[in-house]
Amino acid sequence: MSSAKVTEALKKYAMVIALIAVMIFFQFSTGGKILLPQNINNLLSQNAYVFVLGTGMLLCILTGGNIDLSVGSVIAFVGGIGAVMMSKGINCWITVVVMLLAGALVGAFQGFWIAFVKVPPFIATLAGMYAFRGLANVVLQGYAVAVNDVTFLNVFGGGADCYVPDFLGGSGLNMTCMLAGVLIVLIYVGMTLKNRIESKTKGYENAPLFGELAKLIIISAVVLWVTYKLASHKGIPSALIWIGAVILIYAYITKKTTMGRYLYAVGGNEKATALSGINTKNVFFFAYVNMGLLTGLAAILTIARAASAQPTYGQGYEMDAIAACFIGGASAYGGIGNVTGTIIGALLMGVINQGMSIMGVDANLQKVVKGLVLLIAVLFDVLSKKDKK
Numbered sequence: 001m002s003s004a005k006v007t008e009a010l011k012k013y014a015m016v017i018a019l020i021a022v023m024i025f026f027q028f029s030t031g032g033k034i035l036l037p038q039n040i041n042n043l044l045s046q047n048a049y050v051f052v053l054g055t056g057m058l059l060c061i062l063t064g065g066n067i068d069l070s071v072g073s074v075i076a077f078v079g080g081i082g083a084v085m086m087s088k089g090i091n092c093w094i095t096v097v098v099m100l101l102a103g104a105l106v107g108a109f110q111g112f113w114i115a116f117v118k119v120p121p122f123i124a125t126l127a128g129m130y131a132f133r134g135l136a137n138v139v140l141q142g143y144a145v146a147v148n149d150v151t152f153l154n155v156f157g158g159g160a161d162c163y164v165p166d167f168l169g170g171s172g173l174n175m176t177c178m179l180a181g182v183l184i185v186l187i188y189v190g191m192t193l194k195n196r197i198e199s200k201t202k203g204y205e206n207a208p209l210f211g212e213l214a215k216l217i218i219i220s221a222v223v224l225w226v227t228y229k230l231a232s233h234k235g236i237p238s239a240l241i242w243i244g245a246v247i248l249i250y251a252y253i254t255k256k257t258t259m260g261r262y263l264y265a266v267g268g269n270e271k272a273t274a275l276s277g278i279n280t281k282n283v284f285f286f287a288y289v290n291m292g293l294l295t296g297l298a299a300i301l302t303i304a305r306a307a308s309a310q311p312t313y314g315q316g317y318e319m320d321a322i323a324a325c326f327i328g329g330a331s332a333y334g335g336i337g338n339v340t341g342t343i344i345g346a347l348l349m350g351v352i353n354q355g356m357s358i359m360g361v362d363a364n365l366q367k368v369v370k371g372l373v374l375l376i377a378v379l380f381d382v383l384s385k386k387d388k389k
Contacts, residue, residue, distance in 0.1 A: 014380065015328060015341065019348045026355030033358050034351070037233035040226065045157055045305065047350040048239040049075070049298040053321035054328075054342040055250045056294035059287040061325050062254075062263040064270060064334035066121040068288065070110065070128030071295045071321060075314035076136035078102045078299035083145040083309030092152035100296040106132065107292015108285070115284035129318075137311040144310040147303050156304035157239030164236040174235035181227025185220045192216055239301055246294065251339040259286055267334030323349055323370065327377040349373070 026034040033039060053071055060066045078099050085095045110128050113119040147153065154162045168175035192212070199206050206212070230236055254260040262283045265273040274280045298317070303309045328345025330337030349370065356366045 015344050015348065015377075019344055019351065022348060022351050022355070026351065026358070030355060030358045034355050035229070037229045039354060039358070040229045041233050041237055043347075043350050043354055044243070045237045045239045046354075047346055048157065048243055048301045048305070049317060050320045050324055050346040050350065051243045051343060052246050052294050052298045052301065053317060054324035054346050055246050055339055056291040057318075057321040058325050058330055058337055058339060058342050059250075059254075059263060059290050060121065061322075061330045061332075062267045062334055062337055063284055063287050064267050065332050066114075066284075066287075066334070067125070067318075067322055068110070068128075068291050068295075069122065069125040069318050070106075070132055071291070071298070072314035072317035073129045073132035073136065074103065074106050074292070074295045075299040075302055075317060076309070076311055077132040077139060078106070078296050079303040079309040079313055080136045080139035080145070080311070082300065083147050083303055084139060086147055086149050086152065087145055092149045092155075095152070096300060099300055100293060103296020103299065104289055104293040107289040107295070110292070111285040111288030114288055115281040121288075133311070136313075140309060140311050142311060144308050146308045148307075153304055153307060155238055156242070156300050157237055158304035158307050162238045162304075163234045164238065164241070166235055174231040174233075177227055177231035177235040180236060181224050181231075184227075185223050188219065188223070189216060239305070242297065242301065246297070247339055247343060250290075254339060259283070263287065264335050267331075267336070269335075320346075320349065323374045323377075326374060332378055345377075 023034065057068060057071070060068050081102055082095050082099045085098065086092060106128070110124050113124045114121050147158070152158075156162070163174075164176060164180075166174045166176045168179065196206050196212070227236075230240075254263065262273070262278055262280075263286075265276075265278065266280050266283045270280055273283075299314075302313055306313070324346035325337060325342050326332060326345070327348055328337070328341030328343065330341065352369060352373065353366065356369065361369075
């Protein structure tokens, strides 16, 4: 393999390598605690909001490096609506629909100003950050409201039984969880083979077989290892089901749909995209409506895990989502990035947070480290572009 190909491969998988290196570092620094089954479960459940918000934020960033600063405040506002509704005895499923619609309406409201009135996204969402934090206080009247609906807590990851039941009745090991891992691997292998066959049939050049096979083995091994760890604890946390659904849906939207291609096109060159006949206003509006919808889902997961809603919830969540996108390879200029990279970025931030917490690192120092990681990731993007020029 030539040095140019090695360099390209290192750039492509830089964050994956960084994630592995960080996990190895904390594995030794914490005496093996970071990879205990319960900690892996906590890593996924505690960072559910980052995975969901990061996916929505990616759509905004793709349109030209735009962001949404209001998502943390919207979580407090929408979460407050949901908690108050359930405290008054309203059915949890009706509440969930209302919360999702509320999130989507907030996204549409902000998307209107950004897409059709041309208010800069930074300003529009900064205004939303202040406004919806105030509305959260109004809805909750400044107090915390408990969430006691058992069905809601279990389905969205907040109850003692918020895990997929073991239908196979494993002894000590959740066999339903293990079966799910095996099925995921089989589906992944089948889709990979199908894509290679289709590419060859259409006359496209496939990736080198050795590299594809190595990637297949590594990803399959990681999936089986994670499911084994989860099966050793309590099984699949319900929050992970929602995370997985969001990842699959939005990976499909960004890769396989016309609107997904438009998002990349607008981020690459908005004027050229408009001249080609694409309505760029609708693309911006689509990105922010989806951001609002996913913020509604993140609000559901947040109040379910905390079993309450408070006016202070969601503070700093927007920064975690933005960091996950940029660390995962999204370009600060737009047009570059994918859902897989965002998930890797979220995992990296989650591992750093959890590892430093286990080590007892001061919370203020943790913020310093997270800031430096974000800066390094953006610098990597900027320097890569300079090299290409």
